[in-house]
Structures are given as C-alpha cells and as structure tokens.
Amino acid sequence: MCGIVGYTGPRHAYPVVVKGLKRLEYRGYDSAGVAIQDLVGPIRVYKKKGKVAQLEESVIGEDIQGGTAIGHTRWATHGEPSDRNAHPHRSASGKLAMIHNGIIENYHQLKQELTTKGYQFQSDTDTEVLLNFIEEIQRNNNCTLEEALRVALKRVTGAYVILLLNEEDPGTIIAARKGSPLVIGVGQHEHFLGSDASPMLEYTKQVVYVNDYELAIVRPDELILKNLGNETLTPYIQQLDLELAAIEKGGFDHFMLKEIFEQPKTIYDSLRGRMDTTESTVTLSGLETYKQELIAANRIVIVACGTSWHAGLVAEYVFEELARVNVEVEYASEFRYRNPVIHPGDVIIAISQSGETADTLVAIERAKEQGAIILGVVNVVGSSIARISHAGCYTHAGPEIGVASTKAFTAQLAVLYLMAIQLGSWRGCLSDDRKQLLLEELATVPEKAQSILSKSESIQDLSLRYESARDFLYLGRGYNFPVALEGALKLKEISYIHAEGYPAAEMKHGPIALVDDQLPVVFVATRDAYHEKVVSNMQEIKARKGRVIAVITEGDEWAASLTESFIEIPACDEVIAPILSVIPLQLLAYYIGVAKGLDVDKPRNLAKSVTVE
Ligand code: G6P
Numbered sequence: 119m120c121g122i123v124g125y126t127g128p129r130h131a132y133p134v135v136v137k138g139l140k141r142l143e144y145r146g147y148d149s150a151g152v153a154i155q156d157l158v159g160p161i162r163v164y165k166k167k168g169k170v171a172q173l174e175e176s177v178i179g180e181d182i183q184g185g186t187a188i189g190h191t192r193w194a195t196h197g198e199p200s201d202r203n204a205h206p207h208r209s210a211s212g213k214l215a216m217i218h219n220g221i222i223e224n225y226h227q228l229k230q231e232l233t234t235k236g237y238q239f240q241s242d243t244d245t246e247v248l249l250n251f252i253e254e255i256q257r258n259n260n261c262t263l264e265e266a267l268r269v270a271l272k273r274v275t276g277a278y279v280i281l282l283l284n285e286e287d288p289g290t291i292i293a294a295r296k297g298s299p300l301v302i303g304v305g306q307h308e309h310f311l312g313s314d315a316s317p318m319l320e321y322t323k324q325v326v327y328v329n330d331y332e333l334a335i336v337r338p339d340e341l342i343l344k345n346l347g348n349e350t351l352t353p354y355i356q357q358l359d360l361e362l363a364a365i366e367k368g369g370f371d372h373f374m375l376k377e378i379f380e381q382p383k384t385i386y387d388s389l390r391g392r393m394d395t396t397e398s399t400v401t402l403s404g405l406e407t408y409k410q411e412l413i414a415a416n417r418i419v420i421v422a423c424g425t426s427w428h429a430g431l432v433a434e435y436v437f438e439e440l441a442r443v444n445v446e447v448e449y450a451s452e453f454r455y456r457n458p459v460i461h462p463g464d465v466i467i468a469i470s471q472s473g474e475t476a477d478t479l480v481a482i483e484r485a486k487e488q489g490a491i492i493l494g495v496v497n498v499v500g501s502s503i504a505r506i507s508h509a510g511c512y513t514h515a516g517p518e519i520g521v522a523s524t525k526a527f528t529a530q531l532a533v534l535y536l537m538a539i540q541l542g543s544w545r546g547c548l549s550d551d552r553k554q555l556l557l558e559e560l561a562t563v564p565e566k567a568q569s570i571l572s573k574s575e576s577i578q579d580l581s582l583r584y585e586s587a588r589d590f591l592y593l594g595r596g597y598n599f600p601v602a603l604e605g606a607l608k609l610k611e612i613s614y615i616h617a618e619g620y621p622a623a624e625m626k627h628g629p630i631a632l633v634d635d636q637l638p639v640v641f642v643a644t645r646d647a648y649h650e651k652v653v654s655n656m657q658e659i660k661a662r663k664g665r666v667i668a669v670i671t672e673g674d675e676w677a678a679s680l681t682e683s684f685i686e687i688p689a690c691d692e693v694i695a696p697i698l699s700v701i702p703l704q705l706l707a708y709y710i711g712v713a714k715g716l717d718v719d720k721p722r723n724l725a726k727s728v729t730v731e
Pocket residue numbers: 423424425426427469470471472473474475478521522523724725726727728
C-alpha cells in the first residue's frame with residue numbers, strides 16, 4: 119500500500135510525478151504529496167489530505183520547478199489521514215525529504231531514542247522517525263547519506279521502500295527496498311522510480327526490479343545498485359511488455375467496468391497457448407519441472423487473501439474433484455502466524471493478483487524454508503511472489519486498476535482449472551472423456567462471458583431496485599458457494615452495503631433470522647448436482663418474504679418463478695460455472711455502487727495492494 123514515484127532528469131519533474139501518482143492511487147488515496155528539487159535552492163514540499171487531485175489544486179501558484187522530484191500517495195497506517203501525516207516528510211534539519219511505503223515495526227523504540235536526544239516530531243508517522251534516525255546517524259558519524267542509510271536500515275525491522283532527497287546533493291534520489299515493490303525505469307539521461315511500472319510507461323520500457331535489501335543511487339545519467347553490505351551490483355535491465363492503453367480507461371466510466379468487460383479477452387488470454395482441444399492437452403510449462411513432486415504430493419495448501427482467497431476456495435473443490443488430492447485453503451495472514459505442519463514435498467499454491475500482498479509473501483517464505491514446493495498463480499509479472507515461487511503460472515489478465523478485483527479473479531480461475539485438469543490427468547484420476555469435455559467447456563467460456571456482458575443493461579435496471587437495501591445475503595452451494603462469498607465481498611467493497619456470503623444450506627443455522635421483506639437474498643443457483651437443494655433453499659427464503667434474486671441457468675423457469683429478479687447465464691458444466699456465475703454479481707455490485715454515487719474505483723479505506731500485514 120502507498121504508492122511512490124520518483125523522477126530525475128531533464129524534464130519538469132512535477133508533472134511526471136503527479137501523473138505517476140494518479141496511476142498509483144489504487145494503492146491508497148488518504149493523502150498525496152511531492153518534494154521537488156532544482157539544481158540550486160531548497161527542497162520544496164507540498165502535501166495535502168485527500169486524493170492527488172486535491173494536491174494539484176493546493177499547489178496552484180506555488181513554485182513547482184525542478185528536474186528532480188519524489189511523490190507519494192498514502193494509505194494511512196501510523197497516524198490519521200491529514201496534511202501533517204502526509205508524505206514527504208522532512209528531517210529535523212530540513213535538508214532531507216523522504217517518502218515511504220511499508221511499516222517500520224520498531225519505530226517506537228527508535229522514536230524513544232531520538233526523543234531522549236531532543237528530537238521533536240511534526241507527524242505521527244513511523245516514516246518521520248526513520249528519516250530523523252538516518253539524519254542522526256549521518257550527523258554522529260559524519261558520513262554520507264548513503265552510508266547513514268545503510269547503517270540505519272540494519273537497525274530497522276519491518277517493510278519499506280523509501281526514496282530520499284538530499285538538499286546537498288541535487289539531482290540524486292536514494293532508494294532502498296525491503297518487502298515492498300520498487301521499479302526503476304531507465305531512460306535517456308533520466309530515471310524514473312515507482313511502486314510499479316505504470317508511472318514510467320510512456321517514457322521507457324527498460325526497467326530494473328529492485329530486490330529486497332538493495333539500495334539504489336539514482337541520478338539522470340547514473341544508476342548505481344548496491345546491497346546493504348556496500349557491494350555494487352549489476353542492474354538487470356528488463357524489457358517491459360505492457361502498453362499504455364492497458365492502464366487507461368478506454369472510454370469506460372470506471373476502471374472496474376472496463377475490467378469487467380475485458381473478461382472475455384482476459385480469460386481467453388489466460389487459456390491461450392495452454393490448452394488444445396483437438397489434442398486434448400494442457401501445457402503449463404511452469405508445472406512440468408515439478409511433475410513428479412505434484413503427482414506424489416499428499417496435499418496442496420492454497421494461501422491467499424481477499425478475492426484471491428475466494429479463487430482458492432473454488433480451486434479446492436476443483437482439485438479435489440478432478441485430481442483427488444487433499445486441498446486446504448488458508449488465509450495467508452492466519453497461516454503465517456500459526457505453526458502449521460508442513461512436510462517437505464507439500465505443495466503450496468500462492469494466489470495473488472499483485473504478487474506483493476505482504477501476508478501471502480511471508481506465508482510462502484516460511485513454507486519454502488520448511489521444504490514445501492511453492493507454485494505461484496500471480497498476475498503481475500516479476501512481482502515478489504512470482505519471484506520467490508519455485509514455479510507457477512501467470513494469469514495474464516493485464517494491469518488491474520479498479521481496487522475491487524474482477525478480471526484477476528476469473529483469470530485465476532481459468533489458470534486453476536487448467537492446473538487441476540493437468541494434475542488430474544497426471545495422477546490418472548481424470549478420464550480422457552471428462553478431460554476433453556472440460557477443455558471444450560473452458561474454450562467456450564470467453565464467448566459465454568461475452569453473452570452475459572451483453573445483458574449488462576438489464577442488470578443495471580435490476581440494481582436500481584436494491585440500491586437502498588441495508589443488508590444483503592448471498593447464498594450458494596458447492597462450486598457456487600465461493601461465488602456467493604465473492605459476490606458479497608464485491609458489494610461490501612464498493613457500495614458499503616453490509617453483505618454476507620453463506621453456504622445455502624448453512625443459512626438455516628443463523629442468517630435466516632435476518633430474513634424479512636426488506637432483505638435481498640442473492641442465490642447463485644445455476645443448474646448443477648445440488649440444484650434441487652438450492653431451489654428448496656430459495657423456497658425457504660421466499661416463504662419468509664425475503665426478496666429473492668438469483669443467478670440461474672438460461673431457461674430455468676422453475677428457479678425463475680421463485681424470484682423477485684433473476685439473471686440468466688448460459689448453461690455450462692458445474693465445475694466451470696463459477697467463472698461465469700460471478701460476472702453478473704460483479705456487475706450488480708458495480709451498478710449499485712454507481713447508483714449510490716460512490717467512487718467505485720477507489721472505495722474508502724481500501725487499497726489494491728496490501729503490502730502491510
Ligand atoms: C486487497 C485488494 C483485493 C485483493 C486482496 C488480495 O484487499 O483490495 O482486491 O483480492 O488485496 O490481493 P492479491 O494482490 O494478493 O490478490
């Protein structure tokens with residue numbers, strides 16, 4: 119969380135940095151700020167509570183000239199969102215300015231040390247503490263800022279990406295990383311820095327992904343990479359495979375809507391080249407190296423957070439059904455702090471859109487230390503989880519910018535289906551006929567997704583009937599139970615309506631008490647092995663005057679007759695259903711959020727990339 123941007127070179131740095139910050143607002147939007155430096159004169163800092171647009175308004179008439187700048191968009195951890203707590207922070211001498219993404223866990227102890235030395239703090243942040251700690255080391259040791267930073271970071275526990283400006287060294291940005299992402303873009307006589315590559319896309323495609331415990335000294339004509347032991351490293355420059363159009367709205371009102379509508383293509387992209395219905399084959403090169411270990415695995419543990427965790431729940435059903443392997447799905451945040459029993463040879467699948475979620479990252483680091491094989495199902499190429507995994511499959515959904523995840527979820531499902539089919543086939547649990555049928559079903563998903571999207575207007579109309587509801591219940595069974603959870607999460611995230619997802623049968627053990635003539639109850643009730651049971655549950659809600667909304671299979675008049683509203687999706691195999699049945703729920707949540715006049719791309723308090731635990 120928090121987005122950071124930096125620029126040094128011949129351009130005006132401020133517009134480059136502010137444009138970059140807007141692209142990174144998905145990482146947090148509690149406040150924004152910039153520090154600007156010219157070849158002479160003091161560093162100027164401007165910062166404001168709220169979004170980047172508010173910062174822009176606040177700097178009208180100010181001096182924003184300069185070829186070097188750092189900028190920050192904040193997701194608050196230490197200290198409320200306010201001008202005072204916004205980054206950049208200045209050191210006590212006023213000569214250093216710093217931005218930070220992450221948490222300094224031992225900041226309290228460092229603050230006490232500094233307070234006894236007479237330091238006073240202008241903010242409540244851990245960042246200002248670290249900055250003054252660095253300055254104190256520099257003053258005491260009479261050393262360079264780089265040396266002081268290296269000493270300071272050895273004392274720090276927690277996660278950070280920091281960017282530092284020094285009044286006495288104009289044009290230089292010093293950066294360091296541990297546990298949060300940092301990308302450096304290499305241009306002609308200029309360098310760019312960012313939490314991801316989006317701020318630098320229109321200027322360069324040459325990028326360096328900085329690793330943990332590395333430090334970069336960045337000048338217009340120079341990029342020096344070092345480790346904390348002061349050894350110089352050779353930057354590994356990679357070519358970015360990303361187009362500007364992928365991170366723009368392309369005529370849609372919101373990124374979320376654009377991303378929902380991209381799904382026929384993104385699902386296709388995640389399947390493309392990986393399956394062949396003529397030959398009835400799946401090719402996941404990432405898995406080949408671990409074929410024997412996967413066949414022999416006693417169990418698979420899936421770790422993830424948020425929407426990715428819901429994809430993991432679907433995968434649990436699918437892997438158990440198709441590959442007859444024991445699967446456990448864990449919240450990464452719980453798994454990492456338990457003392458889980460991991461045997462060498464256990465397979466851990468980490469699912470993550472960003473590839474940077476702190477809890478998921480640490481969970482797999484721990485499991486890896488204990489001998490588990492780590493497979494990543496990750497969207498962002500080159501991200502930390504992708505890099506630490508032994509192998510895996512990228513989801514190829516392209517950049518997801520809307521904070522509420524949509525296309526990443528369906529791409530995760532597409533990849534997980536292929537993994538389960540491959541594993542089932544390797545383990546001899548999946549018949550050739552079933553495999554062929556599932557591959558054919560998967561091949562039709564993009565077209566079926568398109569047909570669901572073509573009904574978006576009717577879903578929008580339907581949403582207006584429920585916009586003022588206070589609570590929602592989402593129910594589903596079997597493969598559609600995780601979809602009910604995901605539907606409820608989408609609604610909560612962007613409409614702020616309280617929503618709960620439940621297994622349809624389990625609702626009798628509690629949630630049914632909430633049912634009255636005001637409560638919308640959304641059933642994910644496509645035709646499958648449990649269909650009659652789900653329809654009975656619909657009857658039970660209807661008998662209590664609940665307002666039944668259902669996602670049903672096209673032509674299912676029986677289920678439709680029990681509803682106040684229904685949305686049809688094309689018929690499909692029950693295993694594949696979640697990748698389609700979730701789409702109407704994404705649209706329903708989106709349209710309710712829009713009808714309530716909310717900023718669906720940037721819901722309050724949320725961030726897309728959760729790099730703090
Ligand atoms: C945040 C995002 C969610 C996402 C979750 C896990 O909460 O707002 O959309 O599902 O993090 O993120 P990951 O990048 O690991 O999938």
